[in-house]
Every structure is written in C-alpha cells, then in structure tokens.
Amino acid sequence: MFKWFAVFLFLFSLISCGSQNKEPRKEEPIAQDGTIRIYSDSIGWSGKLPCQIHYNGKKYKAAVKYRGGISSMYPKHSMTVEFEDQVKLGDLPMNDDYIFNANYIDKTFQRHKLSYDIFRLMDAKNKAPRCDYLPIYLNDNYLGLYVIMEKVNGSWLGFDNANPKGARLFKDPFVFIEERLPNVQEPNNYYQQKFPKQSIADFNDEPEEFKKAIFNTDDETFELTCFTNIQVDNLLDWHLLLLLTNNDDGLFKNFYLYKEERGGQFKFIPWDYDHSFGRDGNYEFNLIDRPVDCLKVPLLKRLIEMPSTKYAERLTQRYLELRKTLFTEKALLELIDKNEKEVRPFVDANRNKWPMDGMGYLDANDFDQEMAIIKQYIPMRLKQLDAYFYNLEYGEEEKD
Secondary structure (H helix, E strand, C coil), rough: HHHHHHHHHHHHHHHHHHHHHCCCCCCCCCCCCCCCCEEEECCCCCCCEEEEEECCCCEEEEEEECCCCHHHHHHHCCCEEEEEEEEECCCCCCEEEEEEECCCCCCCCCHHHHHHHHHHHHHCCCCCCCCCEHHHHHEEEEEEEEEEEEEECCCCCCCCCCCCCEEEECCCCCCCCCCCCCCCCHHHHHHCCEECCCCCCCCCHHHHHHHHHHHHCHHHHHHHHHHHHHHHHHHHHHHHHHHHCCCCCHCCCCCEEEEECCCEEEEECCCCCCCCCCCCCHHHHHHCCCCCCHHHHHHHHHHHCCHHHHHHHHHHHHHHHCCCCCCHHHHHHHHHHHHHHHHHHHHHHHHHHHCCCCCCCCCCCCCCHHHHHHHHHHHHHHHHHHHHHHHHHHHHCCCC
16 A cells, blocks of 8 residues: 555655646747737627737737728628727727728729828818728738728717717718608618717717708708808818719718708718729729710709809818819829838739639729729820810810
8 A cells, every 4th residue: 555655755746846847838929020810709790709819010909890882892802990999090099999891892992091181281171081901811811901990980080978968970971962862771860870879878860950951941041051161171072073983872871961060051071982093883884885864863963053152162172272282193093102102012822812703703803903993094084074174164175
C-alpha cells in the first residue's frame, strides 16, 4: 500500500511542477493592418445582434445587422453597425454608428462618396456623410472592400436626445407624392421620422402640411410656404447635385429632410447615389442618354415655372458660380482621381472575391473600364448642363 502511495505522490509532483513551469497562453495580437474584422455567431436582417470587431490593434463590442432594399438581392451585403463606444475608422471622425456599404453594383466604389463630397464642397453648411475605404472580414473570411460611411441620425447632426429643442429628421419622406401610399414600411410613421423618437414627439404633421402646400395651394400661399419652410440655398445645391450626377433615383427618395430647431427651415441631405455618373442604379449604362428631369418633382416644377419666385434665375446664377470653381472638368476629375488612388490597391482582392461578370452585372467591365465611363461622363454632362442653363436663362438653345 505504501509503495503505491509513494508512486502517486511522485506522479503528482511531476504534474504540479510541469503546470507551474508552463507559460500562460498568450493571446494573439490584433493586427494593425487597417482591416475590419467582425466576429459574430449570426448576422440577421431584422435587428442588430452582438458582435466583436477587431480594428487596428483593438477590440470593440458592437451590434450589427444586414441592411438594404433592392441591393439586398446581391450576394455582397451592406451592414449597419453600432459600437458601444466612440470609434475612429479610417480617416473618419470618431463615431459609434456606421454604415458598412458593400457597394457591390458600383465597380468604381466612388459614386456614393463622390456625390456626398461634392455636396459638402458646394457649401460648408451642406451636410452629407463622409466616407472611407476599408476591407472587411467576417469570422476571418474575406468579404471584400467596403465603403465605410457615417450614419445619418440625430447624434451625427449634433441633436441632443435628452433635449431635442424642436430638431427633427425624416428619411425619404413622401412629400413629393400627392396620394398617400399603401403598404409603407411604418404606417404609423408615414414620413419616417428618425429624430426624435416618435414616442417623444411626433412631427409627422409638418411634412404633411408641407406636402399640402405643394399640391393644394394657390401660387401666393405656395411661394410664402416654400420660402418660409425651406432653406433655399440648400435646396438649390440639392437640385444642382441631382442635375450634375444625373440621379433620377433621387427625385422622390434617397434624401433626408431635417430641421435644426423649432420654427427652423427644412434642409436636404443626399443619400444613396449609386444611380449616377453614367450608370443607373440597376447598373444599366446611361452616359447622358436619359437626362434626369427634375421637373418631375412638383416642388421644383412650381418654383421654376412661377416667375415671381425668381427660382430659375437663382438656380442659373448658382450654377454659373459653381461652374467657375467646383463644377469644372479639372476640379471634378481631381476628386475622381483621388478616390481612384485610394481604391486601386484593393481592386484585385475584391475582384477575386466578387468577379466582374457576377450576379447583377449587365457586362463584364473591369475597374479601369468603369473608371473610364465616369471620366468620360464629366465633360459630356457639363456641356449638356451648359446648354440646359443657357436655355433656362435665354429661352433658346446655345448656338455654336
């Protein structure tokens, strides 16, 4: 008996010594390579689920969900991400809410970013999401290059949830469609109020009254209501952005309306501009064959056709001002070249993951061919707009 007990003590001492001498397992360092790595058991479409995100040497707790309307049918999905704390991604300011835009249908990766950048450069008071480019992995599987966007919400606009002070934000409000649409996403929040929460204060009556003024008032009341309720300089720039980008998909949707305070004026924030610069939103080629008709928007049609508003003159004057600065071939191509330089290092890896002749594409154009389309579009569209504004100002087409 003593013999077996001695053997047991001997073996126990060996195990104890071994465990004491064994170094604790070191956690692998998080790469600082500028990639976003998402670790999640599941990502759904209806609600955000918890995840962990590794970025530039740090771990972050976050929640994530897939997002998208028509774009959800493509194999590469966009995501909405909410971090527990403020995080700086790429060259963007600190934030806790981001959109990871898959940008699948736009092989250049720049139609959204370029449009938003132009709108902000038109006037420092104009607001549009800032963007950057970063590759993303999900559970160590490469998903491709993404456009990392600021998310438009109350906090991004600097609104205070605890004290809204009359600030409000609506996404894609149906103010330019006279009949009330059935089967909307939120029937009890028809104009899609995003700030403040509808439970705190419901401001849906304001876009409703504004819509009535557009469709159901005499000219004098319409003019007074418009210039009282809309910041006209911002409206002019939104109108010109639609014309420059040829974004027919942005006439009745793909914009936010917001007010910064009670009694303030509505301003526009552009959103979702892949239908632009030579391509329609479904990827159909449209260099300048189908120019956007902004007069489909009842607000813009009434303003332009009413001489008393002097809107046509103001729009023309604003275009001519920008034509000397931002709306030049040189300035616009410089913005395009800058984006191209940022995207190009990621093109091959993204193409290997998502082939250029994949689902949803109507041709097999590669990155360089798509860049050539945008660069070809710019001088052609500027020439087309020059003729349009000459006609608007003088009532006849510009002569050679």
